[in-house]
Amino acid sequence: MAEETVTGRAVGPWATMKDVAALAGVSLKTVSRVVNNEPTVNEDLVARVRLAATQLHYQPNMSASALRRLDGRSSTIAVLLEDLSNPFSATIYRSVEEVAISRGVVVVGGSFDEDPSRELVLTAAMSRHRVDGFIIAPASRDHGYLAREQRAGTPFVFVDRPPVNLEADSVLSDSRDGVTRATRHLLRFGHRRISFLGDLTTIYTSEERVNGFRDAMREANVTVDPRLVHLDLRTAPAAERVVGHLLDSADPPSAIFAGQNLVLMGALRAIRSRHLQHRVAIVGFDDLIMADLLEPAVTVVAQNPERIAREAATMLFRRLDGDTSPVRRVVVESQLVIRGSGEIPAPGDR
Amino acid sequence: MAEETVTGRAVGPWATMKDVAALAGVSLKTVSRVVNNEPTVNEDLVARVRLAATQLHYQPNMSASALRRLDGRSSTIAVLLEDLSNPFSATIYRSVEEVAISRGVVVVGGSFDEDPSRELVLTAAMSRHRVDGFIIAPASRDHGYLAREQRAGTPFVFVDRPPVNLEADSVLSDSRDGVTRATRHLLRFGHRRISFLGDLTTIYTSEERVNGFRDAMREANVTVDPRLVHLDLRTAPAAERVVGHLLDSADPPSAIFAGQNLVLMGALRAIRSRHLQHRVAIVGFDDLIMADLLEPAVTVVAQNPERIAREAATMLFRRLDGDTSPVRRVVVESQLVIRGSGEIPAPGDR
DNA sequence: CTGAAAGCGCTTACAG
DNA sequence: CTGAAAGCGCTTACAG
Numbered sequence: 001m002a003e004e005t006v007t008g009r010a011v012g013p014w015a016t017m018k019d020v021a022a023l024a025g026v027s028l029k030t031v032s033r034v035v036n037n038e039p040t041v042n043e044d045l046v047a048r049v050r051l052a053a054t055q056l057h058y059q060p061n062m063s064a065s066a067l068r069r070l071d072g073r074s075s076t077i078a079v080l081l082e083d084l085s086n087p088f089s090a091t092i093y094r095s096v097e098e099v100a101i102s103r104g105v106v107v108v109g110g111s112f113d114e115d116p117s118r119e120l121v122l123t124a125a126m127s128r129h130r131v132d133g134f135i136i137a138p139a140s141r142d143h144g145y146l147a148r149e150q151r152a153g154t155p156f157v158f159v160d161r162p163p164v165n166l167e168a169d170s171v172l173s174d175s176r177d178g179v180t181r182a183t184r185h186l187l188r189f190g191h192r193r194i195s196f197l198g199d200l201t202t203i204y205t206s207e208e209r210v211n212g213f214r215d216a217m218r219e220a221n222v223t224v225d226p227r228l229v230h231l232d233l234r235t236a237p238a239a240e241r242v243v244g245h246l247l248d249s250a251d252p253p254s255a256i257f258a259g260q261n262l263v264l265m266g267a268l269r270a271i272r273s274r275h276l277q278h279r280v281a282i283v284g285f286d287d288l289i290m291a292d293l294l295e296p297a298v299t300v301v302a303q304n305p306e307r308i309a310r311e312a313a314t315m316l317f318r319r320l321d322g323d324t325s326p327v328r329r330v331v332v333e334s335q336l337v338i339r340g341s342g343e344i345p346a347p348g349d350r
Numbered sequence: 351m352a353e354e355t356v357t358g359r360a361v362g363p364w365a366t367m368k369d370v371a372a373l374a375g376v377s378l379k380t381v382s383r384v385v386n387n388e389p390t391v392n393e394d395l396v397a398r399v400r401l402a403a404t405q406l407h408y409q410p411n412m413s414a415s416a417l418r419r420l421d422g423r424s425s426t427i428a429v430l431l432e433d434l435s436n437p438f439s440a441t442i443y444r445s446v447e448e449v450a451i452s453r454g455v456v457v458v459g460g461s462f463d464e465d466p467s468r469e470l471v472l473t474a475a476m477s478r479h480r481v482d483g484f485i486i487a488p489a490s491r492d493h494g495y496l497a498r499e500q501r502a503g504t505p506f507v508f509v510d511r512p513p514v515n516l517e518a519d520s521v522l523s524d525s526r527d528g529v530t531r532a533t534r535h536l537l538r539f540g541h542r543r544i545s546f547l548g549d550l551t552t553i554y555t556s557e558e559r560v561n562g563f564r565d566a567m568r569e570a571n572v573t574v575d576p577r578l579v580h581l582d583l584r585t586a587p588a589a590e591r592v593v594g595h596l597l598d599s600a601d602p603p604s605a606i607f608a609g610q611n612l613v614l615m616g617a618l619r620a621i622r623s624r625h626l627q628h629r630v631a632i633v634g635f636d637d638l639i640m641a642d643l644l645e646p647a648v649t650v651v652a653q654n655p656e657r658i659a660r661e662a663a664t665m666l667f668r669r670l671d672g673d674t675s676p677v678r679r680v681v682v683e684s685q686l687v688i689r690g691s692g693e694i695p696a697p698g699d700r
Numbered sequence: 701c702t703g704a705a706a707g708c709g710c711t712t713a714c715a716g
Numbered sequence: 717c718t719g720a721a722a723g724c725g726c727t728t729a730c731a732g
Contacts, residue, residue, distance in 0.1 A: 014502060016709060017709065027720080029720080033717095035710095042717065045718085057498055059478050063416060063424065067710070067724045070724095072724085084434075084447065086440075087435075087440075090435045097459065101471075106475055108459075111444060124409065128411070129413070130411060265639070265640060269642075290643075290644070293615070293644055295644075295645045364725095379704080383701095414725035414726040416726090418727040420728075
């Protein structure tokens, strides 16, 4: 056993190939062949080695084998997202895990919290661990610094946000179109004073969502009142405050588009505390787990995180399997889920 | 650079210590000293090595250093939970990540989905990766198989569920007490026909929750009608069906305790579709993100996943730092959050 | 303070 | 089909 070696190191009872070889009465190389299921080994020896391995509870040391192996693969991938405790990131992580586990690959996760310096720290840490590939929703807006590692053979698949200054695969939602369709929906119910509430403008998807809103308004020849557009909203309380002011103002919006989950929740609270839930229309981006239980139920533009993750994981593993075809950009459709809150007509149309 | 070595292997431009040493004109050992911040190196050499490392974008290979180092530490821990896409697991993962990142440790995650065989597969995979420690919410009910690895020096901290046939640290919610307090709360509002809906009886916490319910009923000398107790409910639709039957029956419950998140959602749907939300009291276990926005808002027994995770991570790292004190079992208090749905009085008391 | 040699657990490359 | 030697990138143990 390892703890009896000459160096006297006390790493505990991890049996090594050497230990298994000694017990089975074969060479270390034969153990290696059996462990790696090489077909050329005599079946008697295979049986003896397997027995010895079982008796010693042998578990191969993957880092050691990765170190020596030509491909250097660690059977580890990194999934780095905005915040693994939020439902969107968590669902992506879990869905990637599902694809990874079926290939015996383990997933190490990380959250950027929209902090580009944390992105640098975490990607560097993953590099030191020599992960085989990355699925990443970056916080920064310049990803050129990853080019070296990419050239070294580590594939990157971007999710939710496109790569900038880097040629890499990506899987994105059709945020802009989704918001355009939702805004048209509100316009169809007679709304003209529509308020748009958005997340940090530094985030690619936030930008896309405001743009989608502006697209639909322009298309309908409705002027956007700048007082109704509020960006860089990150928390529910912040959104609640802003929406409260809007609703209490002389010329309030008749409809609201909430560009993000927490913002939607804050807006709903402001509306509810004023008992306006049946008078002011609201549509949110990203589905909420209990949206159907509210009164009225909440209409949303739902993304498809499971599908985004599955596409991304499939692309990543295809690259790891040697696919060298040109970079792809996959767009996953978002869907307007009509539930009631978005179908309240404008005052003039009632 | 690595790709120019004699073996001709094409692992890409990962610079090695040898490369840095050559560029800096020092020995490999000196590079090792600088990389590991050993204080005994001449400052001129330090500067030269750092410059060379920067020029080559050198990133140390952690698996290689772990392989040789006496402690064998990989700077990786495993966080294995029920399902990383559910809010409880996701919050635990994220909070552990926070503690880990501050120590330069990377977190690999996994979901068991209540499948004991998946637990075996994932823990074995983590062993092959030689993770330094485990934070685990097991699916199985016998953890003796982990004893060997534990003796090898890998610490285990159990969360949400206690270790069985294994001496290990654990951090648990006071589920049983929490449910007892919530049931007393319903009893205080005059309820006698209280329905209990629970998750898989194989899960430790599910068992605790029913027990907590029975404790409170016994204490109040109220006989539990077995027709009102439904266990092994896993999904919202299943719970919706069961609660529908109960509400439509001749002698329906006046109050419901939902022992789990999805079950709570199903129960709420059944109640709402019958317009009984202001007549039938309901309390759930685990907080819901929008519980305050429902009508009436939902009273719950809230756990504290952030605190559970922080305690667990702190204990794990303390063990990794050499703490050999006796095994500890930490209990984190759950809290009854009163919002309205649990304060609807029984018919006789109205 | 600096470095040459040995070795961590494994796979490669080669010989028999 | 089987094995002895070399080496992956690094740290240890030792010498100067």
